[in-house]
Amino acid sequence: MRFRNEAETEALLMSHYEQYYRLAYSYVKSEQDALDIVQESAYKAIKGCRKVKEPDYLATWIYRIVVNTSMDHLRKRREEPMEEDILEVHRNAGQPETSFSGQTEDRLVIRELLDRLSTEEKTVIILRYFEEKKIEEIAAITGETVSTVKSRLYRTLRKLKTQLGDRWEESE
Amino acid sequence: MNENWKQAYEEIPVPKEAQERIVAGICQAKREKQLEEQRCPEAGPDIEKRGNRPGTSGGILVLKRTGATAAAAMLAITLLTNVNPTIANAMEQIPVIGAIAKVVTFRNYENQTNNFEARIQVPQVEGGENAEVPVNKSIEEYADALIHQYEEELKASQGEGHYSLTSTYETVHDGERYVSLRINTTLVMAGGTQYVKIFTIDKATGQEISLKDMLGGSADKLDAVSESIKEQMKAQMAADESVTYFLDSDVPEWDFQGLTGEESYYINDAGQLVVAFDEYQVAPGYMGAVEFAIPVEVTGELEG
Numbered sequence: 001m002r003f004r005n006e007a008e009t010e011a012l013l014m015s016h017y018e019q020y021y022r023l024a025y026s027y028v029k030s031e032q033d034a035l036d037i038v039q040e041s042a043y044k045a046i047k048g049c050r051k052v053k054e055p056d057y058l059a060t061w062i063y064r065i066v067v068n069t070s071m072d073h074l075r076k077r078r079e080e081p082m083e084e085d086i087l088e089v090h091r092n093a094g095q096p097e098t099s100f101s102g103q104t105e106d107r108l109v110i111r112e113l114l115d116r117l118s119t120e121e122k123t124v125i126i127l128r129y130f131e132e133k134k135i136e137e138i139a140a141i142t143g144e145t146v147s148t149v150k151s152r153l154y155r156t157l158r159k160l161k162t163q164l165g166d167r168w169e170e171s172e
Numbered sequence: 173m174n175e176n177w178k179q180a181y182e183e184i185p186v187p188k189e190a191q192e193r194i195v196a197g198i199c200q201a202k203r204e205k206q207l208e209e210q211r212c213p214e215a216g217p218d219i220e221k222r223g224n225r226p227g228t229s230g231g232i233l234v235l236k237r238t239g240a241t242a243a244a245a246m247l248a249i250t251l252l253t254n255v256n257p258t259i260a261n262a263m264e265q266i267p268v269i270g271a272i273a274k275v276v277t278f279r280n281y282e283n284q285t286n287n288f289e290a291r292i293q294v295p296q297v298e299g300g301e302n303a304e305v306p307v308n309k310s311i312e313e314y315a316d317a318l319i320h321q322y323e324e325e326l327k328a329s330q331g332e333g334h335y336s337l338t339s340t341y342e343t344v345h346d347g348e349r350y351v352s353l354r355i356n357t358t359l360v361m362a363g364g365t366q367y368v369k370i371f372t373i374d375k376a377t378g379q380e381i382s383l384k385d386m387l388g389g390s391a392d393k394l395d396a397v398s399e400s401i402k403e404q405m406k407a408q409m410a411a412d413e414s415v416t417y418f419l420d421s422d423v424p425e426w427d428f429q430g431l432t433g434e435e436s437y438y439i440n441d442a443g444q445l446v447v448a449f450d451e452y453q454v455a456p457g458y459m460g461a462v463e464f465a466i467p468v469e470v471t472g473e474l475e476g
Contacts, residue, residue, distance in 0.1 A: 004324075004325075004328070006202075010198055011333070013194050013197075013198060014191075014195075017191055017194040018186045021184075021186045022182070025184050026181070031187060034190075035187065035189055035193045038190055038197070039194065039196050039197040040197060041197065042194045042198050042201070043198070043200050044197075044201075045201075046198050046202060046205070047204065047205065055328070110176060110177055110180040111181075114181075126181065129178065130177070130178055130181040
């Protein structure tokens with residue numbers, strides 16, 4: 001069992017690393033931090049996979065590690081000066097939006113909106129719509145109850161809908 | 173939520189380095205896990221690990237996996253062919269295999285289901301006059317465990333995923349007294365899996381012979397072999413910058429401390445003792461599974 005868990009964990013890490021990176025990046029908004037998070041997550045996953053009793057749970061469990069590791073990074077960063085974040089915002093603001101097609105522009109707006117969400121809101125939206133996880137899986141990843149996840153998801157959707165206005169109706 | 177949303181997310185560029193960092197994390201964890209196991213070889217997880225594989229009594233059997241590449245695995249069985257008439261007479265035993273040991277393919281296991289495939293050659297050592305060759309049981313058990321592992325993975329996969337297991341064999345040494353049979357097993361999933369196992373069997377008695385036994389039980393000789401390995405590591409690192417061993421490193425607890433006498437080994441055509449290490453055991457993963465041939469001056473004459 002132990003051997004299988006480790007082999008399975010390694011296979012998951014190698015085949016899903018892009019998803020883990022994007023998830024981490026969505027929180028920390030920094031390439032270097034996201035890279036640190038994926039490495040740390042892979043390390044924690046291989047180290048701890050023996051403890052996972054049910055191999056079917058490994059995929060969910062790895063997401064949980066990535067989410068928690070990202071949160072840790074955010075917490076640590078809050079204790080440090082925010083210079084990098086400010087720089088990032090300015091860089092984004094300076095981008096020549098006119099050169100993008102309408103569709104690309106939409107996506108930029110979407111990303112910007114996503115960044116305005118709290119980390120908890122971001123987690124449910126990313127996992128539900130981009131990683132296509134079931135509500136039950138999301139609850140297992142965040143360690144919350146299904147009803148908490150559900151109500152947060154609907155609340156967040158409503159919030160996005162208000163901010164997007166007409167654009168939301170188009171895209172729905 | 174529509175496709176635009178998902179695309180916006182998927183357009184987040186993933187740097188090439190992400191994969192390397194995943195591999196780095198995996199390797200670091202494995203290295204540490206292995207060190208823990210080496211420190212307490214009789215601890216729970218290790219027993220469980222041994223239970224997964226055959227023929228573990230006395231020999232060493234360590235499981236390793238590479239991060240990115242499939243690595244060849246090897247199983248070398250050194251057989252003591254009891255042809256020395258003095259010893260044979262003294263023990264009043266008839267040689268089991270005799271001067272000419274023949275290694276033949278006993279059977280082939282082949283399977284292909286979806287993206288799962290296995291090709292496992294199972295060799296056996298033929299003795300003269302229908303003599304029972306005890307080591308065949310161990311070889312058979314080793315192959316059965318590989319097949320069992322494959323079938324379990326296949327059953328658990330429910331048609332999903334990739335899995336390729338290939339096992340072949342070769343005779344790497346055929347001397348007067350010993351026959352070394354090396355079984356190369358390669359497992360490819362997302363990365364590669366490597367098994368390293370070497371055990372030595374006295375064909376007349378069926379008892380395994382450890383590295384220490386091969387050196388006549390001499391702790392001094394074992395130390396001399398350890399020193400020879402350290403010297404070779406140093407010389408190689410000095411000659412080539414890309415070569416790294418865990419020796420005099422920043423992390424002393426990872427360093428190669430010396431042999432225990434239970435390491436994998438065989439005797440090469442030059443009559444030298446060859447000590448084989450697993451990946452990560454004495455060097456970083458990119459070095460692969462490394463071997464050191466020990467000069468005859470260090471070990472003394474060994475019967476081939």
